[in-house]
Structure formats: structure tokens, C-alpha cells
Amino acid sequence: MAKISIPIGPQHPLLKEPLSMKVDISGEKVYGASLRLGYVHRGIERLAQQRNYVQNVHLIERICGICSHIHTTTYCHAVESLLKIEVPLRAHYLRALMCELERIHSHLLWLGILAKHVGLETIFMYTWHDRELALDIMEEITGGRVLHAANQIGGVRFDLDKDHIAMIHRTVDKLHNKLDRLLDVIENEPTLIARTRGVAPVSTELIKKYCVVGPVARASNVDVDMRRDNPLPPYDQLSFSVVTFQEGDALARTRVRAYEIRESIYLCEQILEDIPDGPVSTRVPRKVPEGEVIIRSEAPRGELFYYVRSDGTDKPARLKIRTPTLAALCLLPVQMSEIQVADIPVVLAGVDLCVACADR
Amino acid sequence: MDEMMVETLCLKLESQLDCACEYYTGIQNDTTLVIPPDRIADVIMLLDEDMNGIHLSTITAQQRENHPDEIEVMYHFYLKFGFSLLTSIPCKDPKLPSIVSIIPGADFYEREVAEMFGVEFIGRSETPRLLLPEDWDQGPPFVKNEVKDG
Numbered sequence: 001m002a003k004i005s006i007p008i009g010p011q012h013p014l015l016k017e018p019l020s021m022k023v024d025i026s027g028e029k030v031y032g033a034s035l036r037l038g039y040v041h042r043g044i045e046r047l048a049q050q051r052n053y054v055q056n057v058h059l060i061e062r063i064c065g066i067c068s069h070i071h072t073t074t075y076c077h078a079v080e081s082l083l084k085i086e087v088p089l090r091a092h093y094l095r096a097l098m099c100e101l102e103r104i105h106s107h108l109l110w111l112g113i114l115a116k117h118v119g120l121e122t123i124f125m126y127t128w129h130d131r132e133l134a135l136d137i138m139e140e141i142t143g144g145r146v147l148h149a150a151n152q153i154g155g156v157r158f159d160l161d162k163d164h165i166a167m168i169h170r171t172v173d174k175l176h177n178k179l180d181r182l183l184d185v186i187e188n189e190p191t192l193i194a195r196t197r198g199v200a201p202v203s204t205e206l207i208k209k210y211c212v213v214g215p216v217a218r219a220s221n222v223d224v225d226m227r228r229d230n231p232l233p234p235y236d237q238l239s240f241s242v243v244t245f246q247e248g249d250a251l252a253r254t255r256v257r258a259y260e261i262r263e264s265i266y267l268c269e270q271i272l273e274d275i276p277d278g279p280v281s282t283r284v285p286r287k288v289p290e291g292e293v294i295i296r297s298e299a300p301r302g303e304l305f306y307y308v309r310s311d312g313t314d315k316p317a318r319l320k321i322r323t324p325t326l327a328a329l330c331l332l333p334v335q336m337s338e339i340q341v342a343d344i345p346v347v348l349a350g351v352d353l354c355v356a357c358a359d360r
Numbered sequence: 361m362d363e364m365m366v367e368t369l370c371l372k373l374e375s376q377l378d379c380a381c382e383y384y385t386g387i388q389n390d391t392t393l394v395i396p397p398d399r400i401a402d403v404i405m406l407l408d409e410d411m412n413g414i415h416l417s418t419i420t421a422q423q424r425e426n427h428p429d430e431i432e433v434m435y436h437f438y439l440k441f442g443f444s445l446l447t448s449i450p451c452k453d454p455k456l457p458s459i460v461s462i463i464p465g466a467d468f469y470e471r472e473v474a475e476m477f478g479v480e481f482i483g484r485s486e487t488p489r490l491l492l493p494e495d496w497d498q499g500p501p502f503v504k505n506e507v508k509d510g
Contacts, residue, residue: 038491046501081388208413211465224415229440293388294442296417305417305436307387311425322418322436322469330468359491 001027008344010039015348016113017355021332025341033336035329041359048319053079053153053288056316063321064357065146066106069098070299071321072151077232078295078308079153082288091155092233093275097168098138098150099297100264100271104175105134106300107215107257107264110352111182114254117345118195123185130178133171140167155281165272172268179261186258196250200335200347203248210331214302214324216351219256220248226298238270250343253350286314299324301352323357366391366443369407377402390442392434397447401457401483404435404445408462414439416459419469421477423451423504431477431503435459449479451503458484476502 003026010018018039024031044063048056060075061068073095080087108131115123135145142148142158150156160168186192202212207220217224225242227235243259245252288310295306302324311317328351335347366383370393373379379399384392395403408414417436424432431454435445449456458481459466473479474487478500481487492501 036489038489038493041491043501205413208415209464211416211463230438230442291388292386294390294436294444296389296438296442303417303438307420307434307436309422317425318420318422320418320420320422326418326468327465330465 003031010036015353015355017353019353019355021336023336023344028341030336030339030341030344033333035332037329037355037359039359040356044360045319045321048316050315052286052314053316054286056319057151057153058149060321061147061149061151063323063360064354066109066354067102067299067301067357068146069095069102069148069150070297070304073099073232074295074297074304074306075308075319076151076153077297078293078306079288080284081293081295082291082308082310083153083284084289085154085282085284087155088279088282089234089276090159090278091280093271094156094158094160094280095151096234096238097268097271097275098142098148100267101134101138103264103300104261104268105131105138106352107261108134110257110349111186111254114196114250114346114349115192117349118192120189120192123182123189123192126178127182130175130182133175133178137168137171140164152281154284155279157281159280160275168268168272172265172272176262176265179258179265183258183262186254192254193251195346196254199250199343200339200350201247201249202331202335206331206334207248210334211327212302212331213327214299215256215260216253216328216331217302218242218244219252221246224303226296226303230296232295232297234271234274237274238267240267240270250346250350257352287312288314288316301325301354301357302327321360323354323360325351325354325358329353329358363391365439366393369393369410372406372410373403377406379403384446387442387444390436390444392444392446394446397433397449397456400435400445400447401459401462404459405462407437411439414463416463416466416469419466419473421473421479421502423477423502428504431479433473433479454479455482456480457482460484476500478503 006023008021010020020036023033061072063071108127112124112127139145142150202220204221207217207222240263290312292309297304305322307320309318381393381395384394415438420434430448432448437443470481471487471490475492
């Protein structure tokens with residue numbers, strides 16, 4: 001049968017963000033694919049060199065509409081390391097609380113998208129409804145659902161009172177109950193299992209060769225998590241399990257994320273129990289002394305990398321950001337071979353693409 | 361642990377590859393080695409074989425103010441600790457050996473450095489545009505103008 005090349009995107013109902021992909025097919029079989037990024041490239045690394053460190057917190061928050069908080073957290077850690085200042089421990093705990101809430105809402109959003117792609121609209125409705133609980137907490141404590149403006153260099157811009165803590169406890173409990181139902185669906189729902197089990201399996205060797213990170217790597221038995229391996233405070237004082245699966249298929253990628261939500265819920269509860277009293281920020285100078293630093297953190301999609309170089313002024317001389325999606329996208333053309341056309345959405349969804357993150 | 365590993369690596373590079381390397385201590389949270397640009401692929405291949413696969417986080421390029429005629433390229437790895445290889449190439453003729461055949465995951469990072477800094481990666485078929493528009497004709501956007509204009 002003749003091979004043909006089908007363009008998908010940059011504007012396509014399958015993709016919520018612009019990404020151009022050419023898929024080579026013959027009949028119902030996919031043989032390969034090529035990618036083109038850049039449709040939402042905003043030149044943020046270059047823009048950051050023209051803005052001061054404080055303005056950059058707000059610029060960097062706009063890299064991503066899902067994991068905005070981990071970007072500012074990583075950036076603030078980098079600048080604080082260059083400034084050699086001690087950030088109050090309470091601020092670190094509050095940052096981590098937001099990071100875990102962000103992970104919960106990001107994974108729930110993703111599970112919804114996957115469910116929709118495999119034809120389970122009801123699960124999509126439920127997960128996106130449950131995701132609202134995490135967004136409600138974030139809105140209540142920071143004022144923003146997606147862009148929280150929670151971080152500043154030297155700490156955070158919000159604090160929790162007793163009412164907030166009680167509300168978060170209540171909501172997290174509710175989320176926990178809803179997650180149990182969701183896990184039951186993932187483990188037992190025949191349609192979901194039929195559409196994901198054995199689809200586009202990726203071996204551990206391939207994951208390592210392509211330097212893939214995060215849940216996609218953990219679903220292929222690569223035991224890596226920056227929160228445990230290279231922890232930013234307060235993760236060195238919190239206990240949690242790194243979820244891994246052996247199979248490396250779309251079902252394993254689904255299960256990793258679902259069980260990670262449970263770990264994040266435990267982490268939220270721990271943070272609320274252990275959070276110390278004290279100030280939430282400290283004053284910092286506007287100019288940053290000369291120096292360079294690398295900070296790695298664990299975003300919902302995996303290892304997030306920031307390199308910041310200061311030349312002693314109030315603007316960074318170089319800011320390099322490597323988002324986890326970019327690492328996963330490299331593997332996508334490989335995953336897109338020897339699969340059925342009907343599995344394209346499942347494979348695409350399995351990567352948990354964030355094109356805005358990849359393009360910057 | 362990391363210092364010992366890097367020291368052993370340095371000795372290995374000198375004995376097996378006859379490659380000079382020196383420490384760069386400027387980057388916090390990272391162990392950095394400076395090596396000549398033409399040895400990048402050899403060193404990464406040795407590392408990859410030695411450790412049975414290494415994790416490349418990304419490749420960063422930049423022009424430092426005190427060396428405006430050079431492009432500095434850093435290969436950032438994570439080997440249970442942050443580790444980078446740093447090298448510098450002239451702005452006028454920026455060429456580096458490609459490492460895609462050793463680490464296929466370096467593809468997008470090389471393409472980004474190629475389009476943003478005009479670096480040519482030798483040993484790979486092509487470096488198609490990754491982020492910039494197809495009709496972008498103003499040269500590599502990160503290279504400072506005075507160098508671009510000669």
C-alpha cells in the first residue's frame with residue numbers, strides 16, 4: 001500500500017496548543033512522524049535579558065498556563081542562590097504546597113484529556129470537575145487560578161491563616177475520596193484499559209537514550225524524581241514515594257500520573273502538618289552579584305532546568321530554561337512508529353504535551 | 361562522590377583521549393569541566409560508555425561580555441549530581457561536532473543552539489528550524505549585532 005504523509009496541526013482539533021506534525025502512514029499503520037515547534041515561541045529567554053530580576057518573575061510565570069508556579073519557584077531559587085540569602089522556611093513550605101497543588105491539577109487535567117481522546121467523555125467531565133477543587137484552593141490562597149503571582153524573590157506573597165488551613169484540609173480530603181474513585185476506573189474500566197494497554201510501549205533504554213524525564217520516564221521504570229534526587233527545600237524534609245511502573249505503555253503512563261496525585265495529596269497534608277511559623281519573605285537587593293547557578297526542580301512533567309548568569313547588574317546576563325516537554329517531544333517521532341492511526345491521540349496525549357513550555 | 365568521579369574522569373580523559381581538561385568553579389550546584397571544542401563528542405562518548413548511558417539535561421550557549429568574539433557552549437548532564445562540559449568556539453566560524461549519534465535526545469538542543477547562535481553541528485545531516493519562523497532572515501537572534509555585522 002502506498003505511503004502518504006498527513007499533516008496534523010498547527011491548528012487541529014486534536015491539539016489544544018499549536019504544534020505541527022507530519023505523520024507517515026500506509027493504510028492504518030503509522031510509520032513515522034516529524035515535528036515542528038515554534039508557533040507560540042515568545043523569545044522569553046531573550047526578553048528576560050531586557051527585564052530586571054523582579055519583572056522576570058512575572059514574565060517567567062507566563063511561560064506556561066498549567067505549571068506556572070514551578071517556573072517562578074525554580075527561577076526564584078536560582079536568583080536567591082546568587083544573592084546568597086536565606087529564605088524563610090515557611091516560604092519554602094508554602095511554595096511546595098503550591099507546587100503539589102499544581103501537580104494535582106496538571107495530572108487531573110491530563111487524565112481528563114486522555115479520557116476524552118479514548119472516548120470516555122464522562123471521565124473527562126469528572127476529572128475536570130475534581131481539578132476545580134485544586135484550583136479553588138489556589139485561588140483562595142493566592143487570588144489566581146492559573147497565574148498565581150505567589151512567588152517573589154526572597155519568599156512568597158501570601159500566607160495561610162487558620163481558616164485557610166482548615167479549608168485546604170477539607171478540600172484535600174474531598175480530593176482524596178474522589179481520587180479513590182478515579183483510581184478504581186483506571187485499574188478496572190475495560191475501555192480505558194483496552195485503549196491504553198500495550199499502546200506505544202517505550203523501553204527503559206530508549207527513555208535513557210532520549211533523556212526523557214518525569215512521568216513518561218517513570219512509566220518505563222526509570223526511577224528519577226528531582227524532588228528526591230536533588231531536592232529543593234523543603235522536599236528534603238518531606239517523605240513521599242516515587243511512583244514507577246515497568247510496562248512503559250500508555251496505561252503505565254496513566255497509572256503513574258494517577259498514583260502521583262495520591263502522593264501529592266499526602267505531601268499537601270504533610271506540609272500543612274509541618275509548616276513552621278514565621279515570616280514568609282525577606283527583603284532582597286535589586287542588583288544581583290556576579291555569578292552563575294543551575295537549579296533543577298520537578299515540574300508536573302518532569303525535570304525543569306534553569307541556568308541563570310548574573311553580571312552584577314539588576315538584569316540577568318543569560319537565562320536558559322529547559323522544560324520537560326522538550327525532552328519528551330524528542331521521543332515522540334520514535335513513539336509514532338509501528339502504531340495504528342487510531343492510537344495517535346493516545347500516544348500524543350500520553351506525552352502530556354505542553355507546547356507553550358516547549359516553545360517558551 | 362562527585363568530586364572523586366570527576367577527578368577519575370579527568371585522569372581518564374588525559375590518559376585515554378589525550379584531552380586536556382580543567383575545572384571551572386563559576387557555576388553553583390554544578391561540577392564543570394572545560395574541554396577543547398573538537399573533543400566534545402569523544403569525551404561524551406567516553407562518558408556514555410563508562411556510565412552505560414548519561415542523562416543530558418540541555419545545551420546552553422551564550423556570549424560573555426568579556427569574550428564577545430566567542431560563543432560558549434555548555435553541555436549540562438545529570439549524573440546524580442549536576443555536571444557540565446564547557447567549551448568555547450569563535451563567533452566567526454562557530455562549529456562543533458554533533459553528539460546526536462551518541463545521545464539522540466540532543467537533537468532538539470542542538471537545533472536550538474544552531475538557530476539561536478548560528479552554530480554549525482558537524483556530523484549530522486541537517487539542523488532544521490525548531491523555534492524560529494521559516495522566513496526568519498535576520499540572523500541568529502542571540503548573537504550580538506556588532507559580531508553579526510563583522
